[in-house]
Structures are given as C-alpha cells and as structure tokens.
Amino acid sequence: MQIENRILGKVYQAGELLPSENELAKEFQVSRETIRKALVLLLENGFIQKMQGKGSIVIDRERYSFPVSGLTSFKELHQEQHMNAVTRVIKNDYEKLPEQVRKYVSLPDGAKAWHIERVRYLRGEAVILDKDFLLEPSMKKITEEQLANSLYEYLEQELGYEISYAQKEFTVEPITAEDQKWLDLEEDTHVVVVRSAVFLQDTTLFQYTESRHRLDRFRFIDFARRR
Missing domain, CATH: 1.10.10.10 (Winged helix-like DNA-binding domain superfamily/Winged helix DNA-binding domain)
Known part of the structure; x- marks a missing residue:
C-alpha cells in the first residue's frame, strides 16, 4: 500500500x-x-x-517495551532502550497512606510511608506518572537527586536492600485530574495503570507502586512457555 x-x-x-x-x-x-x-x-x-x-x-507508532514479569527499574529500561528520558520529582513526603493504597497492601489505619511521585519525560513529553510508597518504617528521606537518578540503584547499592519480587496488576483506566495535570495526554481518555506490591528477599512487603502510562508510548511484553 x-x-x-x-x-x-x-x-x-x-x-x-x-x-x-x-x-x-x-x-x-x-x-x-x-x-x-x-x-x-x-x-x-x-x-x-x-x-x-x-x-x-x-500516529507515532514508536513504543517502548515494558516487561510484564520482570522487576526492572526505569533507569535500567532507559539504558537498555536508549529512551533519552528525563525524570522530574514532584513529591517526596512522609505521610499517611491513602485509603486505597492502605487497603491494597493490607496495612492498618494510620500507617505511614514515604510518598514519592515522579514524572517521566520522553522526547520532552510527560508520558509516565510514577507513584511510590516506601513502607519500611526505618526508611530515611531520599534526596531528590537520588530519586531523579534511580530509586532502586540507591536502595540496593547504597542502603543494601535486597529487592526480590513483585505482584503486579495491569488495568486500563479513565484519566484522572492528576493525570491531566502532569501528563501530556493530547486527546487520550485512558491510561495504562500498573500497580505493584514489591517484596524483599525475606518476603517483607517493602513498597507499593502505581505507574500511569500514556497509551501510545508503551507496549507491555512477556515471555510465555507452554507447560
């Protein structure tokens, strides 16, 4: 054609x-x-x-691949796929967990965590809104410079945490007012949302994440083998 x-x-x-x-x-x-x-x-x-x-x-058909089954940091994906990405930290506060998050990770009312939010830019467009809740009670505040570089790199290499596995949930949801505020959505009405409960090597629940992705920039891939 x-x-x-x-x-x-x-x-x-x-x-x-x-x-x-x-x-x-x-x-x-x-x-x-x-x-x-x-x-x-x-x-x-x-x-x-x-x-x-x-x-x-x-339509711009170029999409970046996100592994469904892997537990890979954004910086690692950025390096593997030459994304030329920029990260902006928009929140870094210790506060009570939102009700929705608290119920998702089954923690008691009043539980607190470090609430971190970052916007990811590709080619100058804001295409991912990442929300992280670090549930470790002894966790100290992480600098914005470290968060803009790589949260997992800092946690593993500097603090010695052994991040092991995650339980993930993928949904397509209508955009929220927060999505509209931070993301360049053009005429999109929905985003892909990836929610994860992240565990340490000793099975301690360590982190809850919610990543909200613009539809046209990513594809989510997995490797499957017939048993």
Whole structure:
C-alpha cells in the first residue's frame, strides 16, 4: 500500500495530517472509494487516527517495551532502550497512606510511608506518572537527586536492600485530574495503570507502586512457555 509505505518511510510524519481523500485519489489515480478503503485499513492497523472535521492524522507508532514479569527499574529500561528520558520529582513526603493504597497492601489505619511521585519525560513529553510508597518504617528521606537518578540503584547499592519480587496488576483506566495535570495526554481518555506490591528477599512487603502510562508510548511484553 503506497500510503502505508510513505508513513513507514516518514514521508508522512507522525502528527501530520494526510492529504484529503480527493487529493490522494487524484495523486494515485484511483477512486475516492478505493482511498476510503485504504484509510480504513490504515486505521485498523494503527497507522492513522480520524480527527473529526480535520481528516486523518498519522500516529507515532514508536513504543517502548515494558516487561510484564520482570522487576526492572526505569533507569535500567532507559539504558537498555536508549529512551533519552528525563525524570522530574514532584513529591517526596512522609505521610499517611491513602485509603486505597492502605487497603491494597493490607496495612492498618494510620500507617505511614514515604510518598514519592515522579514524572517521566520522553522526547520532552510527560508520558509516565510514577507513584511510590516506601513502607519500611526505618526508611530515611531520599534526596531528590537520588530519586531523579534511580530509586532502586540507591536502595540496593547504597542502603543494601535486597529487592526480590513483585505482584503486579495491569488495568486500563479513565484519566484522572492528576493525570491531566502532569501528563501530556493530547486527546487520550485512558491510561495504562500498573500497580505493584514489591517484596524483599525475606518476603517483607517493602513498597507499593502505581505507574500511569500514556497509551501510545508503551507496549507491555512477556515471555510465555507452554507447560
């Protein structure tokens, strides 16, 4: 398909409107019906998005891979996939756990934790909102510089914690006011939410995380073997 080849060849750039159906039909010397069918195929295969009153816009298909089963820090993913990412720390306070988090990790009313929030930027766009709750009672405040670099690197290499495994939950949820405030969502109405309860080597519940991802920037992958 010539239009698809032009998208793949970046003749039509991500975020750019395609020529109108009339212009495409004239250029390729086919009927408008043929062009409509071609655009439907491009839509179904994730190359374009219809914009009411504007036409068809080319979608940025480049996505970064997040492992479903692994327990990998954002810095490690950033290095592996050459993300050119920037982290901004927006919260770093010791406070009572929100009710939803407290129930998720089955802790008593009034339980406290270090509540850390970071926004991840890729190519200048805010695409992930990470919320971390460090549940270790003896944990001291971590500097923003350390949080912007790598939380896990600091916890493991500097403090000696043995982070071992996590129980993860993946959902697609409507955006919240907080998502709208911190993320560059364009016209998105939903985000991918990954919630994790993280445990140490001795099975101590150590951390609760909630990562909220913009839909078009990531794919979540796993390796499966038939038993």
